[in-house]
Amino acid sequence: MSHEAAAEGRERAEEDAAAREDARPVPFRGGGFTHRRLGPVAPIVFLAIIALWEVGSRTGVISPVALPAPSEALGALADLVATGMLWKHVGASLYRLSLGWVLGSLLGISAGLMIGLFSLARAGLLPLVSALFPIPKIALLPLFIIWFGIGEGSKVATILFGTFFPTVIATYGGVDNVDRNLIRMGQSFGLSWLSIVRKIIIPGAMPAILSGFRISASIAIVLLVAAEMIGAETGIGAYILMAGALFALDQLIAGVALLSTLGLAIAWLIGRTERALLAWRA
Amino acid sequence: MQLILRGISHRYGGTNVLEDISFAVGDGEIVCIVGPSGCGKSTLLRIAGGLERPDEGEVLVAGKAPDGSLNPLTYIFQDFALLPWRTVAGNVSLVLEDHGIEAKKRRAIIEDVLSRTNLSDFSRALPRQLSGGMKQRVAIARALAVKPAIMLMDEPLSALDSQTRELLMDDLVALWQRERFSACYVTHNLAEAVRLGRRIVVLSRRPGRIREVVEIDMPLTERPERLVELEKLQRQVWKIMREEAREADREISDVA
Numbered sequence: 001m002s003h004e005a006a007a008e009g010r011e012r013a014e015e016d017a018a019a020r021e022d023a024r025p026v027p028f029r030g031g032g033f034t035h036r037r038l039g040p041v042a043p044i045v046f047l048a049i050i051a052l053w054e055v056g057s058r059t060g061v062i063s064p065v066a067l068p069a070p071s072e073a074l075g076a077l078a079d080l081v082a083t084g085m086l087w088k089h090v091g092a093s094l095y096r097l098s099l100g101w102v103l104g105s106l107l108g109i110s111a112g113l114m115i116g117l118f119s120l121a122r123a124g125l126l127p128l129v130s131a132l133f134p135i136p137k138i139a140l141l142p143l144f145i146i147w148f149g150i151g152e153g154s155k156v157a158t159i160l161f162g163t164f165f166p167t168v169i170a171t172y173g174g175v176d177n178v179d180r181n182l183i184r185m186g187q188s189f190g191l192s193w194l195s196i197v198r199k200i201i202i203p204g205a206m207p208a209i210l211s212g213f214r215i216s217a218s219i220a221i222v223l224l225v226a227a228e229m230i231g232a233e234t235g236i237g238a239y240i241l242m243a244g245a246l247f248a249l250d251q252l253i254a255g256v257a258l259l260s261t262l263g264l265a266i267a268w269l270i271g272r273t274e275r276a277l278l279a280w281r282a
Numbered sequence: 283m284q285l286i287l288r289g290i291s292h293r294y295g296g297t298n299v300l301e302d303i304s305f306a307v308g309d310g311e312i313v314c315i316v317g318p319s320g321c322g323k324s325t326l327l328r329i330a331g332g333l334e335r336p337d338e339g340e341v342l343v344a345g346k347a348p349d350g351s352l353n354p355l356t357y358i359f360q361d362f363a364l365l366p367w368r369t370v371a372g373n374v375s376l377v378l379e380d381h382g383i384e385a386k387k388r389r390a391i392i393e394d395v396l397s398r399t400n401l402s403d404f405s406r407a408l409p410r411q412l413s414g415g416m417k418q419r420v421a422i423a424r425a426l427a428v429k430p431a432i433m434l435m436d437e438p439l440s441a442l443d444s445q446t447r448e449l450l451m452d453d454l455v456a457l458w459q460r461e462r463f464s465a466c467y468v469t470h471n472l473a474e475a476v477r478l479g480r481r482i483v484v485l486s487r488r489p490g491r492i493r494e495v496v497e498i499d500m501p502l503t504e505r506p507e508r509l510v511e512l513e514k515l516q517r518q519v520w521k522i523m524r525e526e527a528r529e530a531d532r533e534i535s536d537v538a
Contacts, residue, residue: 185363188333189377189428190353199376203367280367280408 073253080254085239090258092234093224096152097262100159101220108164108216109209112171116205117197126172133165138226145231155227155235162223163216170212174205207281210274217266221259236262283345283354283431283464284308290329290339292322298489299325300336305483305492307432309345310462312502314475317485318523318530323468324436326490330466331355331434347431352381356430360437362417364409364424371396371405374424391427399423399453415446419453426461433465439474451477455502472519476512477505484522487530494522 050070056062057069064072080086114121115129137158144154144161178201186196228237236258243251285307292300299322307313317323328334330341332355347354364373374392383391396402399419409417418438425433438454439447451474458465458478469475475482482496496519505512 179363181359181361181363182365184328184333185357185359186376188331188353188355188357189424191377191380195380199379200365203365280410282410 068250068253070253072250073257076248076250076254077257080239088234089236089239090262092232093228093236093262096155096159096227096235097220097224100156100224101163101217103156104160104163104220105167105213105216107160108167108212109171111164112168112209113175113197113202115168115172116175117201122172129165129168133169137162137223141227141230150231155224155232158227159220159223162219166216166219167209167212170208170215171205174208174212175201177208178204207278210270210277213270213273214267217270218263221263221266225259283343283347285330285355285432285464285466286342286344287326287330288340288342290326290336290341292325292329292334292336292338300329301489301491303339303485303490303492305481305495307464307466308480310464311480312458312465312467312478314467314469314479314482315485316469316472316475316482316519316523317490318487318527319470320530320533321485321487321526322490323470323485326485327357327434327436327466327468331357333357343432348429351429351431353377353428354431356425356428356433358418358421358425358433358435358438360440362409362414362421362441364417364420366409369406369408370401370412370420370423373409373420374427377424377428395423395426398426398457413446414442415450418442418450422453422457426457430463433463433467435465435467437469438467440469440471447474454478458502472516472523475519476516478502482519484519487526487533493526496522 053062053067054070057064057067057071062069077086080089111121111125111129115125116122140161141154141158144157148154148157182200182204183196186200191199224235225237225240228235229241232238236255240252240255240259243249243255287306288304290300290303291298303326305313315323315326325334329336332341343354365376368376371392374395375388378388378391392405393402396405399422401416401419401423404412404416404420409420412420418441421438439450442450455478457463465478467475467478476498479496479498482498484493484496485491486493496515498515500508500511
């Protein structure tokens with residue numbers, strides 16, 4: 001460093017010292033836009049809405065003809081428990097839901113893997129999937145009734161078809177997104193085709209498959225209720241339909257609450273599965 | 283084991299990527315391939331290991347692989363290519379599972395290669411928990427597990443920071459001292475090339491042709507002490523490459 005530069009540096013240091021008189025903190029501007037975990041907020045909001053609703057009904061602000069009080073819906077639910085019909089309805093629904101969803105998912109994953117792995121399957125099946133996916137499966141219910149009978153068959157088939165297509169699309173999308181370098185690595189170590197599929201492609205597609213499950217499970221519940229509204233004596237959908245026909249609004253609300261609980265339970269289960277299978281991501 | 287490339291030419295679509303490349307990697311020799319970006323170095327390496335088919339020319343191996351070699355031509359990748367859902371030990375295990383080795387012997391091999399790469403304490407860690415340097419060590423351990431005869435290294439140190447690169451380079455030299463593997467080492471870093479290469483194959487810009495082959499007849503262990511000579515060699519290689527690199531740089535900016 002030259003003398004001049006040194007002198008200049010000293011001068012600047014002196015200036016710095018002088019400036020320190022009116023020094024003030026740099027204002028913080030980096031806050032917001034991030035989320036904190038607020039555990040108790042959800043139940044508080046939920047309970048507050050129920051409480052407001054109950055108060056509204058008791059004071060007459062909400063007419064009982066338009067909307068029954070939560071306590072009445074709870075009463076209807078208690079009746080269901082007391083008569084033992086609760087398990088009959090929920091059990092029938094769960095049976096159809098799980099059978100249809102499991103079969104639809106298994107078939108969907110297989111078809112999705114085929115489309116993801118084989119060019120022939122992609123060329124042949126993908127246009128078919130794109131053509132059939134947007135059809136509301138409930139519109140096909142009469143067909144399913146003819147093919148599979150008015151009983152359990154048509155209901156399970158509706159749910160099966162409803163879950164099949166989103167699972168296919170999630171699975172083949174997941175396969176397409178598996179890191180090509182990992183596949184090349186497997187090939188470079190001489191892994192067999194089956195090993196590459198089992199140990200690299202399927203685990204790599206798992207995140208996409210599991211987010212597909214979230215969507216297909218919701219679709220399955222919607223279809224379940226719709227299917228149970230035709231020719232079913234038991235099931236949550238049938239219960240809601242019956243309640244609606246009799247304008248027993250308390251029972252209707254109770255049925256809807258059951259559905260909502262079912263949806264929450266399934267979302268929780270999928271969340272647990274995700275945490276177990278995708279622990280490596282975190 | 284020797285690796286011989288004869289008259290390799292390759293095209294992607296209409297553009298020639300490689301043109302008439304011939305060279306050989308001798309027993310226990312490290313051959314470095316350098317060249318400006320986009321000259322087809324990585325393509326050449328993929329062709330050398332049978333991951334891609336050249337349009338013309340052939341790749342041959344000569345000689346016997348060492349006893350018990352499960353995968354004579356073994357790659358080390360720039361991005362490590364570790365399965366994120368498998369632990370360190372699991373990633374090594376992956377390449378052994380298809381060979382019908384009984385579980386006990388497999389565990390012994392895994393333990394052995396992890397200790398040789400100083401990874402024994404990390405065998406249960408997941409890749410995301412490791413630094414870049416550690417990940418590449420895992421990839422090296424995985425390569426060692428299959429007892430390769432020829433290592434094909436595609437810019438193995440390029441994704442690492444310069445300090446980690448130094449450390450890993452020393453590890454590689456030490457490893458080569460012990461195992462005497464043959465290697466084809468692709469890099470754009472000339473310092474790496476003169477530190478490791480017995481020969482340096484300098485490629486031209488696209489289409490990649492061999493511009494020159496620089497021989498370095500200096501034992502690897504002496505190289506850290508003879509940095510001045512290496513520096514000279516590095517400048518010599520750079521002189522050959524300089525114009526090519528400049529042109530290659532312009533080519534890319536034209537496209538973009």
